[in-house]
Amino acid sequence: MKPHLSICYSIVCLVCILASVSCKKKNTAETNTAISELNLKRGEVITCGPPDREFGSLVFQTSCGDESENFNLALKLLHSFEYxxxxxxxxxxIDRFPDCAMAYWGVAMSNFHPLWTPPTEAELKKGAKAIELAQTLSSKSKKEASYIAAIASFYKDWDTVEHRERCLRFEKAMEQVAADYPEDKEATIFYALALNAAADPSDKSFAKQKKAGAILQKMSPEESNHPGVIHYLIHTYDSPELATLALPAARKYASVAPSSAHALHMPSHIFTRLGLWEECIQSNRASVSSAQCYGEAAGIQGHWDEELHGLDYLMYAHLQKGENTLAKQQWDYLQTIQEVHPVNFKVAYAYAAIPARYVLENKRWQEAATLPMHPANFPWNEYPWQKAxxxxxxxxxAVHLENLASATTELNELNQIHQTLLKQKDAYKANQVLIQLKAGEAWIRFKEGKPAEALxxxxxxxxxxxxxxxxxxxPGEVIPARALEADLLMEMNQPAKALQAFEADFKKHPNRFNSLYSAGVAAQKAGNPEKATLYYKQLITHVTSPQTTRPEVKAVKQYLKMP
Structure with a gap:
């Protein structure tokens, strides 16, 4: 090569090198800015359980260098919804290895929470940005790119496409990932989760849940300590028709992931479905205690939302055991709670449901008619379903106090909330309020002397x-509609039909205190002493606490000639 050409070549190479360095610096700066804009949650992992952070076992290989142990921990937390x-x-x-594409996938998954309420706008923006970053990174395997594309399908067009449609997209995408990588257990487990996320609440064939259950049951013997397998089995079978299938998982999950407050609580979903009240109480006592510990350790001002979630389940279970004193303690404690973080749908539901359950289950109609919204400064208008x-x-x-004017005012409030939810295109919650509307109107019509229309x-x-x-x-409706129907039939002096309604309610809500007692009364009045005895004995089986003050228990024991 001629000297002048050699010099030119060297100059060109130097320019390229400098340009490359400059480009890398620019890309690094842009990446750092993008990471900063994610506003990621940071800090030490907070747990309230065994000191060695027990969240179960799993192994997942990534292209993220020596971060496998940390990634596995993050994945275990994700599977137990410790988002x-x-x-x-x-x-x-990401801080140590900004090129780890799967870490951004993890951020997106942490903001998805598929079996809870849809992500907030802030969570959707964070998840979408995290996935955009993951897609720009070249240091990822083909399989990792498939994982990233799957969750990207959920976040795509989040501001114009409805949540359910995007859940269906995620289901289809994860089905393909699981099919392409059958040796990857995590892909299969996340596909089962996606099936549950995409399930239609009105599909009583439980097609997607049964498909997910078959997948998880097949994996269960080999993955007996996997938090996702056990946790998702509970969610998969969280329905009256399928709950018995989840009982082994429910009784195991807390021991697999004892460092997770959610893992301590989640089994009570199945215990509630099956009317196993004592197990439900023990599960939520542990969960509430863990949640209180977490709130203190995290420096939360006030209380952590998971604590209130457990309190609602405790209220429900204590009431079914006739433990009014213990049930009232939950409400009294709730009234001391003025500040909760984060403020969300769980908090709103607990604030509304806990006092409602107590007054309705005990038929304290005066307190029910004037029930306040606590706390008064809570943003109730942001949670219309809970406000309903x-x-x-x-x-x-009001209707049981014969105050039809006040009852009609409350009916109008329900109608306005129903219209609000329809405008928000929240079909599920709108339907839940519509059920309350119809039930409330039925009782008003009955008190107006229109029994046929009421029924x-x-x-x-x-x-x-x-x-x-x-x-x-x-854990269940504040008062089941079928039980309300049975109560209405009793008011109409139709005990035989009321008994049929109570028995229909048992299929969905087994071992409820009021339904067992009222079914016994209906059987008595219908001239069926055998069934009266059956239901009264069943009630006494569950009311084992000497602390019960319910007068119904005394009446039942007198009927059964018990001491």
Whole structure:
């Protein structure tokens, strides 16, 4: 090569090198800015359980260098719905290894929470940005790119496409990932989760849940300590028709992931479905204690939302055991709670449902009719479905006090909330409020002297509720529509038909105190002493606490000639 050409070549190479360095610096700066804009949750992982952070076992290989141990921890947290803590670990991986594409996938998954309420706008923006970053990174395997594309399908067009449609996209995408990588257990487990996320609450064939259950049951023997397998089995079978299938998982999950407050609580979903009240109480006592510990350790001002979630389940279970004193303690404690973080759908539901359950289950109609919204400064208008619970409770209180003017006012409030939810295109919650509307109107019509119209409306409400699954946030409706129908039939002096309605309600809500007692009364009045004895004995089986003050228990023991 001639000298002048050699010099030119060297100059060109130097320019290219300098340009490359400049480009790399620019790209690094842009990446750092993008990471900063994610506003990731950071800090030490907070747990309240065994000191060695027990969250189960799993192994997942990534292209993220020596971050496998941290990634596995983050994944275990993700599987137990410890989303804030999972994001912290994914963020720590990004801080050390900004080219780890799967860490951004983890951030997106931490903001999805598929079996809870849809992500907030802030969570959707964070998840979408995290996935955009992951897609720009070249240091990822083909399989990792498939994982990233799958969750990207959920976040795509989040501001114009409805949540359910995007859940269906995620299901299809994860089905393909699982099919392409059959040796990857995590892909299969996340596909099962995606099936549950995409399931239609009104599909009583439980097609997607049964498909997910078959997948998870097949994996269960080999993955007996995997938090996702056990946890998702509980969610998969969280319905009256399928709950018995999840009982082994429910009784195991807390021991697999004892460092997770959610893992301590989640088994109570199945215990509630099956009317196993003592197990439900023990599960939520542990969960509430863990949640209190977490709130203190995290420096939360006030209380952590998971604590209130457990309190609602405790209230429900204590009431079914006739433990009014212990049930009232939950409400009294709730009234001391003025500040909760984060403020969300779980918090709103607990604030509304806990007092509503106590007054309705105990037929304290005066308190029901005037039930306040606590706390008064809570943003109730942001949670219309939960707000409706208070109005429904007031309606039932007023109608039983023969105050039809107040009952009609509350009915109008429910109607406005129903219209609001329809405008928000929240079909599920709108339907839940519509059930309350029909039930409330039925009782008003009955008090107006229109029994035929009342019964038609009440049966419609009960049929609607039977066709829809309860929301995972709740242990059960504040008062089942079918039980309300049975109560209405008792008021109409039709005990035989009331007994049939109570027995229909047992299929969905077994071992409820009021239904067992009232079924016994209905059987007595219908001239069926055998069934009266059956239901009274069943009630006494569950009311084992000497602390019960319910007068119904005394009446039952007198009937059964018990001491």
């Amino acid at each position: 804030d803590e999972a994001e912290k670990v994914f963020a720590s991986i 619970i208070i109005h429904f409770t007031r309606l039932l209180g 038609e409306l009440m049966q419609l409400a009960a049929d609607m509720e039977d066709k829809t699954e309860k929301h995972p946030v709740t």
